[in-house]
Amino acid sequence: METTTSESNRPGVTILPGQSVEGTMGVPGSKSLAQRHLLAAFLAQGRTQVECVPECGDVEALLGALRCLAGDEWGQDGVYEGGGWASSEAHGERTTLSAGESGTAARLLTACLALGGPSRGPVHLAVEGSLALRCSRALIESLVGAGAMLGPPSVLQAAPDSSWPLDIDPVACPGQLTLRDPASSQEISALLFALAARGGGRLTVRGSMPSEPYIRMTESVLADFGVQVDEVDGLFSVTGRLRAPAHALVVEPDASAAAVVLAAGCVSGGGVRVPGLTSSSTQGDLRIIEYLGT
Incomplete structure (x- = not known):
């Protein structure tokens, strides 16, 4: 050799x-774990140190979107100041964000923005590449059922060509969410994050749950931030508020x-x-x- x-x-x-x-x-570090750590750090109260964040397009896309909200210097030193939407520099103003070509970033941001509270202000979530041809119908229907205001009308059709780009007018997250026949585990993870940002609630998943290891990954990351997720037969109970862990997180x-x-x-x-x-x-x-x- x-x-x-x-x-x-x-x-x-x-x-x-x-x-x-x-x-x-x-x-390199896991991009799936890194994206979950970074979003949790943004939403949590306190300062989170995250090490070994991989340099890749999917992670950079989420970082770019969060820095549009928190400021260009957010996390440049590996320490991420939390506070969620209340700390956003664009608080109350219309914002344009991009999830790049990352399906994980697009779904996590879609749910957390849509259910982030009306004071967050309207958001245009753009995507790039083949992601503009992909759908997340179950997630969109769940968010609309929870009262979220989404557009354009084409994304709300029975058989939409795409779910992005998406116009979002945020509403407060209710305590009960329902997701029917998810096509991706990312849809489940996205709603679990939205409930965790709210401070808890319940998610009912009707139908099979794809790629369950990624759901367990989300549960583990939320546990690092003080949020407990329990699941029995498709009913997820989310308890606790997101708080920065006292120890540094290292992306596996x-x-x-x-x-x-x-x-x-x-x-x-x-x-x-x-x-x-x-x-x-x-x-x-x-x-x-x-x-x-x-």
Whole structure:
């Protein structure tokens, strides 16, 4: 195994036939975890230190949107001042935000903005790329059912072509929300965040729950911020208010990226360690370890 440099001047590793992959390898942080940590830090009371935030398009999109609300310097030093919509520099004014091409950012922001309270002011949530062709019908219907005022009219059709861009006139979050036949776990996570920002409430999910590990990830992140989520047969009870944890939060290495190097070590007869990733992780992709060990 030898270290090489590509034409783009990025270091890499070349594995030659007969060689094994050995050693300790670092991988970028999980963008799914990072986005949840950052939104919770924005909504929570207090100052949250978040370390190992990955530099990637999805995370940068959410950071950019939150900095439009909290100020350009928000989190530049790795410490994120909370306060939610009350701390927003655009408090009460019409704001244009972009979720980029991140479906996670788009859904989390849609729910939290729509149910963020009328003093938040109207918001135009834009997206980029293929996300402009994607729908989140179950989430939109849930928010409209909760009293949210969304537009343009095309997103409210029975079979919309897209859910974004979206015009949002925020309303206060009710204590009871219902989500029917979600197509993505992000829709469930988005409403759990909205309830956590409210200080608690209940979410009833009717139909199957896709990608449950990501729902457990959301529950774990909210627990880091003092919010308890209990779920029984699709009924989620959210208790507590978001408060910054006393300790620094470290974004775990991305399990899907780690899976590649772990598999390389396994198939080459070597051994690879990825620091910071443990068996207690809520990332679903970590299940590859079960197969590598067989």
